[in-house]
Amino acid sequence: MTTMATFPLAVVGTVALDDVATPAGEARAVLGGSATYFSVAASLFTRVGLVGVVGEDFPVKFRELLAGRDIDLSGLETAKGRTFHWAGRYDGAMNAATTLQTDLNVLETFTPRLSEAHRRAPVVFLANIAPSIQHSVLDQLLPPASGARLVVADTMNLWIDVQREPLLAVLRRVDGLLVNDQEARSLSGEKNLIAAGRRLLGAGPRFVIVKKGEHGAFLFAKDRAFALPSYPLEDVRDPTGAGDSFAGGLLGALAAGRHATTADLIDAMIYGTVTASFAVSTFSLDGLARVSPADVQQRAAELRRFVDPRPG
Amino acid sequence: MTTMATFPLAVVGTVALDDVATPAGEARAVLGGSATYFSVAASLFTRVGLVGVVGEDFPVKFRELLAGRDIDLSGLETAKGRTFHWAGRYDGAMNAATTLQTDLNVLETFTPRLSEAHRRAPVVFLANIAPSIQHSVLDQLLPPASGARLVVADTMNLWIDVQREPLLAVLRRVDGLLVNDQEARSLSGEKNLIAAGRRLLGAGPRFVIVKKGEHGAFLFAKDRAFALPSYPLEDVRDPTGAGDSFAGGLLGALAAGRHATTADLIDAMIYGTVTASFAVSTFSLDGLARVSPADVQQRAAELRRFVDPRPG
Secondary structure (H helix, E strand, C coil): CCCCCCCCEEEECCCEEEEEEECCEEEEEEEECHHHHHHHHHCCCCCEEEEEEECCCCCHHHHHHHHCCCEECCCEEECCCCCEEEEEEECCCCCCEEEEEEECHHHHHCCCCCCHHHHCCCEEEECCCCHHHHHHHHHHCCCCCCCCCEEEEECCHHHHHHCHHHHHHHHCCCCEEEEEHHHHHHHHCCCCHHHHHHHHHCCCCCEEEEECHHHCEEEEECCCEEEECCCCCCCCCCCCCHHHHHHHHHHHHHHHHCCCCHHHHHHHHHHHHHHHHHHCCCCCCCCHHHCCHHHHHHHHHHHHHHCCCCCC | CCCCCCCCEEEECCCEEEEEEECCEEEEEEEECHHHHHHHHHCCCCCEEEEEEECCCCCHHHHHHHHCCCEECCCEEECCCCCEEEEEEECCCCCCEEEEEEECHHHHHCCCCCCHHHHCCCEEEECCCCHHHHHHHHHHCCCCCCCCCEEEEECCHHHHHHCHHHHHHHHCCCCEEEEEHHHHHHHHCCCCHHHHHHHHHCCCCCEEEEECHHHCEEEEECCCEEEECCCCCCCCCCCCCHHHHHHHHHHHHHHHHCCCCHHHHHHHHHHHHHHHHHHCCCCCCCCHHHCCHHHHHHHHHHHHHHCCCCCC
């Protein structure tokens, strides 16, 4: 008899080896990927089950970094071939990445097979991955042991361009959508970001969060809208993974608390924002992996103060 | 014996005839200019003395529009020649204007001569105009009849490029600096906006406000930093004058209240933000000129709610 692993939060996404160049420096063959950043971020708050695939070249030290945290790796498959590889560059104010190379490698044939524990996770994040794979994950989900299910999806411009209809169908099957400003504009067809957010809210999910990088994030929910500036950072070294770290902090905080009212979402956005602020302060996951829960709480208090218009 | 006009707020800047094209439409030979937008915005809160120059072609209807508000026009000179003319275009998300034509006309030889009332105005705004002219205004100022003097300056990239040293000297003579994000980066030499704001705060003024258009504004003061998102607008028709309307609402609210603590500045930023939101909803000053103080208060309450992370 074996005890089934359980965790309140599961993520399906990419695990990558990244080459990144920014005005602050360069890093080669470092740990990256949407599920990776998400999991390390979320593990600051709760136990998270990572579903993804790596190749035979995936370094042991990176597996150990993940295993050393509150991350369940039973869903991390090792396939024949090389790990997904992304190379990108950030210039100037580092608002957008220029992709230099993408080698799908083992991702090309990846079909996530979820265990019972993943299927019943109360909170599920569909990180940026093909909408067809997001549907396959949604098809596998089973009711959680107790309480409500919360499913949130991310995406990227590639899928908006080439798998628009399957992606719109994903929106009708999830509770929340998490996109950046360009994706919100492109998916909604609205240039104005407020109009874009409201249009996406009408497309299925009960909330939409639009990430604006250094400019913060918007929440569009049925009962209210909310704007949160970013944590003020003087030194951004590598924006890679900022959005996934935001998502990890957000859903980690939500999963730890187990509700997702608008007030909970707003509170979780504060945690997503400060978690992302740690991620962008160093290359790869070096900064985020060193953060303590006390560091998170301190920046959360600083951010609340930064945005508080009340005197004192 | 004549009664001297008095007003708590004076502005020195441009009065223009604008041609503007945006994705929402076009307008030709409409009322524009930094001092114009500022005055109409500020007159929602307090009486304002406008110092500027127009040509003989300046339409009577525009003079009447200004005179019909709480704006003192004794400092609006009419010079031989044509009014300053600006033609510009906004594309896409309308984040930045492309200048198509600038005809200085009567501005070319403009030297502001301030009356006693202007010289003693407790609050003075040096709108975007040549730093040499800003110095000439500063040279003319006299102590207000009572209370402290508050002087705030704006600028533009042209002056940062061609009159950098005189502009840096202006910073050492004013209380506050109001710039947009590009100007903050270019004037400070810092690409990171938080670093840029802090650097500018070290260059002389006791506060720096960085305007980020649709992304809101930052305040950098000695005792704290503060971020305020923009009022959420679905339909932006013409961003011309947004920054000057923000300044007018900000200093109008400050002049009406007569203090400039950090708490006062934060409160005034809310009024600057909502005032700008009315300005960009229509071409030229059509929208702003129709706004009532009750409209301003309603949007201020909506904005406070929009940025409030507390539940309820």
